[in-house]
Amino acid sequence: MLPFVWSDDCLRHEPEAEVWVGTRTPATEVPARLVAIRGELLSSGAREVAAQAHDDSALLAVHDPALVEFLRTTWDEWESARLPSDRVVPYVFARKELTSGREPATPAAVWARPGLFAYDTMTLIGPGTWEAARAAVDVALTTVDLVAGGERLAYACCRPPGHHVTRSLYGGSCYLNNTAIAATALLAQVGGPVAVVDIDAHHGNGTQELFLGNAAVRTASVHVDPGAGWFPHFLGFAEESDDTNLNLPLAPGTSDLGWLAAVTRAAEFAAGARALVIALGLDAATGDPESPLEVTAAGYRQAGRILAELDLPIVVVQEGGYDLETIGPLAVETLRGLATV
Numbered sequence: 124m125l126p127f128v129w130s131d132d133c134l135r136h137e138p139e140a141e142v143w144v145g146t147r148t149p150a151t152e153v154p155a156r157l158v159a160i161r162g163e164l165l166s167s168g169a170r171e172v173a174a175q176a177h178d179d180s181a182l183l184a185v186h187d188p189a190l191v192e193f194l195r196t197t198w199d200e201w202e203s204a205r206l207p208s209d210r211v212v213p214y215v216f217a218r219k220e221l222t223s224g225r226e227p228a229t230p231a232a233v234w235a236r237p238g239l240f241a242y243d244t245m246t247l248i249g250p251g252t253w254e255a256a257r258a259a260v261d262v263a264l265t266t267v268d269l270v271a272g273g274e275r276l277a278y279a280c281c282r283p284p285g286h287h288v289t290r291s292l293y294g295g296s297c298y299l300n301n302t303a304i305a306a307t308a309l310l311a312q313v314g315g316p317v318a319v320v321d322i323d324a325h326h327g328n329g330t331q332e333l334f335l336g337n338a339a340v341r342t343a344s345v346h347v348d349p350g351a352g353w354f355p356h357f358l359g360f361a362e363e364s365d366d367t368n369l370n371l372p373l374a375p376g377t378s379d380l381g382w383l384a385a386v387t388r389a390a391e392f393a394a395g396a397r398a399l400v401i402a403l404g405l406d407a408a409t410g411d412p413e414s415p416l417e418v419t420a421a422g423y424r425q426a427g428r429i430l431a432e433l434d435l436p437i438v439v440v441q442e443g444g445y446d447l448e449t450i451g452p453l454a455v456e457t458l459r460g461l462a463t464v
């Protein structure tokens with residue numbers, strides 16, 4: 124039976140909204156996503172494993188301690204300051220050109236501090252955000268423990284997602300990079316190199332930046348072309364590829380054939396690694412409200428088969444996927460494909 128790791132604390136983050144082009148819009152990265160996936164996993168006969176608490180060492184191997192401390196404390200500070208917004212949202216950004224490259228001051232104003240660490244306005248922080256993000260790290264690390272302990276395949280059923288977070292900056296509805304933390308922990312446990320294949324509809328920009336030039340963790344990402352106007356906009360282009368990173372941007376409207384060809388190239392790039400982390404975004408699916416890719420459930424299952432043929436130990440980490448009706452079945456189809464070899 125496929126093991127999947129779970130923590131109720133991952134449900135505690137309720138962003139309620141995003142601020143997108145200056146407008147407060149309803150959040151799509153909601154707790155119901157994870158409830159839907161868990162329900163489908165249990166119906167399919169998967170085995171639930173409770174997340175175990177891990178200390179901060181793996182977290183701090185990936186992220187700037189200042190980012191971690193900010194995420195841990197900012198909601199309480201915001202609430203104490205009695206600000207008009209019920210969520211932490213930045214309004215001013217500490218771009219390095221503002222200080223000619225010098226380290227910016229830590230602002231005295233609580234409401235200015237998010238601008239040290241946030242790179243967008245749509246990733247809000249509220250009560251429970253830290254607890255959920257930290258729980259997602261424990262889910263990912265417990266999943267790594269299962270695979271290091273001999274499971275061929277295990278799935279981290281976690282949120283909020285993480286692949287858009289760099290060493291020091293959060294954004295893209297992500298706070299801590301669960302995939303990168305899993306890859307780092309897996310590298311320490313099984314030896315390298317480790318490969319990360321990101322099949323979320325959006326470029327895994329945080330993971331790319333964390334490991335760029337690091338031969339011990341190869342990263343590949345299959346995603347909608349940022350050049351066609353899609354998040355993360357500033358990177359994710361094919362030209363960023365090198366010996367350690369492969370970007371495979373796809374045109375809006377790409378369906379199974381083109382998407383699976385890219386997944387095959389990503390799998391070829393991962394070949395030769397000792398273990399694999401899959402950043403499983405389900406938002407490439409047709410009908411997902413957050414991307415223009417048109418992948419079917421059969422496509423996701425086939426992607427699982429392609430990656431399973433690498434015959435590597437596999438940690439799957441949940442990333443995006445926003446259609447509450449289909450994300451559960453899509454996760455199960457992918458895991459079935461991965462379990463076929």
Ligand SMILES: [Zn+2]
Nearest residue numbers: 323324325443
């Ligand atoms: Zn995504």
